[in-house]
Amino acid sequence: MNINDKEFVKEVTSQAVDFSQWYLDIVLKTEMMDYAPIKGCMAIRPYGYAIWENIQQLLDRRIKETGHKNAYFPLFIPESLLEKEAEHVEGFAPEVALVTRGGNEELAEKLVVRPTSEAIICEMYARWIQSWRDLPLLINQWCNVVRWEKNTRPFLRTSEFLWQEGHTVHATEEEAQEETLKMLGVYQDLLESELAIPVIPGQKTEKEKFAGALRTYTIEALMADGKALQAGTSHNLGQHFAKVFEIKFQDKDDELKYAWTTSWGVSTRLIGALIMVHGDDRGLKLPPRVAPIQVVIVPIIGKKSKDEVLRRANEVAAGLRSINIRVELDDREGYSPGWKFNQWEMKGVPLRLEIGPRDLENKGVTAVRRDTGEKSFLLDQDLSAQLPLLLQNIQDSLFEHALKFREQKTYRPQDYGDFKEALDEKKGFMLAHWCGDARCEEEIKAGTKATIRCIPFDSDPKDKGPCLFCQKEGRPVYFARSY
RNA sequence: CGGGGCGUGGCGCAGUUUGGGAGCGCGCCUGGUUUGGGACCAGGAGGCCGCAGGUUCAAAUCCUGUCGCCCCGACCA
Structure with missing residues (x-):
């Protein structure tokens, strides 16, 4: 039997049996989070939070x-x-939570717990901006927000979540638009080069755009069960907020003008994306760039070789730390090597090094990749040169794997019937033409539960075709069922 | 907010139909033997059975109410 086919992790439901249960098993058993005693809220445990910290740092x-x-x-x-x-x-x-009381007194004005901060930030911006010289104003905040959700899922949709929200102010519409797209590009780069998640950047339809935005842009990712996930958004808010919050500035031409604002954000939902894009039946597969532990060392301790093996394992660990590899030496006693292998695989550690008497004899270590299960033997003298390459290789191949999967799961249905069949049987993205009419969008959603994920940037302007629903001429858009 | 499911040691469950000892597996603690894909032996700790009423000589079990959580839908990062 191939090592990859063996069922090592018995506690985790198979993806094929119940994807949603698989996801819940993973987040709990890898100790990424635990349910808190508040509906829809979770405690993010150290292993999950470490991933968030890595994402935060990179972003x-x-x-x-x-x-x-x-x-x-x-x-x-x-x-x-x-x-x-x-x-x-x-x-x-x-979906707002309201505070009506402070201490023992009813509040004169109720306070909303921020679901997003446009309102409070724009209120402040109006005070700070007077002249074109104050622009652009480019600010970001890392914080928590609260949205009273009816249907919650760990990391994907919780009542409280962590995110960053950027809020910028510009003198011209062009500049605001440029900023909006620039930050979407930053998100795309973050996901693709750090999280190894390929995304489709594009524009949201009127129906799907952010409440109060002029235009919303998104990056959309495809999960392993064929459902799409909105992984980040960037909004051109036009002058909507500037006008109601009186964000005005005196321009070079002496005229008093309303400013143009943008906002953009990504959240702890990205952790959910990582899990659902890369994970398999044995657990997480974390891309090295965001993995809390990049390399785990499991010493194989025999009675006679114990001291020698541990000494060597410590040396290797120190060597890797010195070249900035996040390494953990699992020298716990009372757990068999096999148990540790499974444990760390479930936790998605990209690379495992085994050091035992045989390796000492051969002056090297045994390396096992989490993504492919591939085993190799590395000589001690090559470690510091080879390991960074190996980690980069894992990073790249996770991305390639996810990209190939998405491409295989992207269909071009011929007509509405074909579309519905593909949605049910194949899942994934459906690239189909749409006339631009919200009524067609609505009908399709009502009939299939699929929404327009985005109007992609990269489509060929000559690619015209009959609208999936009404047959009028339209452009290609991505449809999918989504989280 | 609709539909479904579940609340019994840390986790997973049995026991509830037909009322009478709170149990099993895993985990945990101690000691020992082990250690190249989830080791073994011995001893041990830990639960007012979600909560509140009620019925009864007696309630995990029956009745009423209530709370919470999970899943699936309608709304959303």
Whole structure:
């Protein structure tokens, strides 16, 4: 039997049996999170939080490199502020948590727990901006937000979640648009080069756009069960918020003008994406760039060789640390090597090194990849040169694997019947023409539960065809059932 | 908010039909033997059976209510 076919992890439901249960088993058993005693809320445990910290670090660097600064705004938003932008309040009202009391007193004005911070931030921006010289204003904040969700799932949709939200102000529409697309590009780069998740960037339809936005852009990823996940969004807010919050500036031509704002965010949902894009029946498969532990060393301790093996294992660990590899030496006693192998595979550690008497004799270590199960023997003298390459190789092949999967799962249905059949039987993305009419979009959703994930940027302008629903001429868009 | 399911040591469950000892497996603790794909032996700790009422000589079990969680749908990062 091939090692990959053996059922090592008995506690985890198979993806094929019940994908949703598989997901829940994984997040609990790898100790990424635990349910908290509040509906829809979770405790993010150290192993899950370490992934978030890695994502934060990789993204924060990019946010700063593109000229943004971090700041922090209040958790509470006076209800009247949230209500200023009509579409915005309509979009978020059903899911806000309200604070009505402070201490022993009823509040004169109720406070919304931020579901997103446009309102409070724009309120502050109006005070800070007077001249074109104050622009662009480029700020990001890392924080938690609360949305009272009816249907929650760990990491994918929780009542409270962690994210970053960038909020920028510009003098011109063109600049705001450029910013909106630039940050979408940053997200795409983050996902593809760090999380090894290929995404489709594009624009959201009117129906799917952010409440209060002029235009919303998105990166869409495909999960292993064929459902799409919105992994990040970037909004051109036009002058909607500037007008209601009075963000005005005096331009070079002396005229007082309303500014243009944008906002963009990604959340802890990305952790859910990592799990569902790369994971398999044996557990997580973490890309080395975000894995809390990149290399785990499992010493094979025999009675006679114990001291020698442990000494060598410690040496190897120290050597890897010195070249900035995140390494863990699992020298726990009382667990057999086989048990540890399974444990660390479930936790998705990209590479395992086994060091036992045989390896000592051969002056090397045995390396086993989590993604392919491939075993190799590395000489001690080659370790510091080989391991970074091996990790990069794993990173690349995870991305390639996910990309190939997405390509195989992207169909071009001929007609509506074909579309419905493919959705049910093959799942995945359906690239089909759409006339642009919201009514067709609505009908398709009602009939199939599939939504337009995005209008992709990269489609050929000459690619025209009959709308999936009404047959009028349209352009290609991605449909899918989604999380 | 609709439909379904579940609440019994840390986890997974049996026991509830037909009321009367709170049990099993895993995990945990101690000691010993082990260690190249989830080791073994011996001893041990741990639960007012989600909560509140009620029926009864007696309730995990029957009745009423209530709370929570999970899954699937309608709405959303």
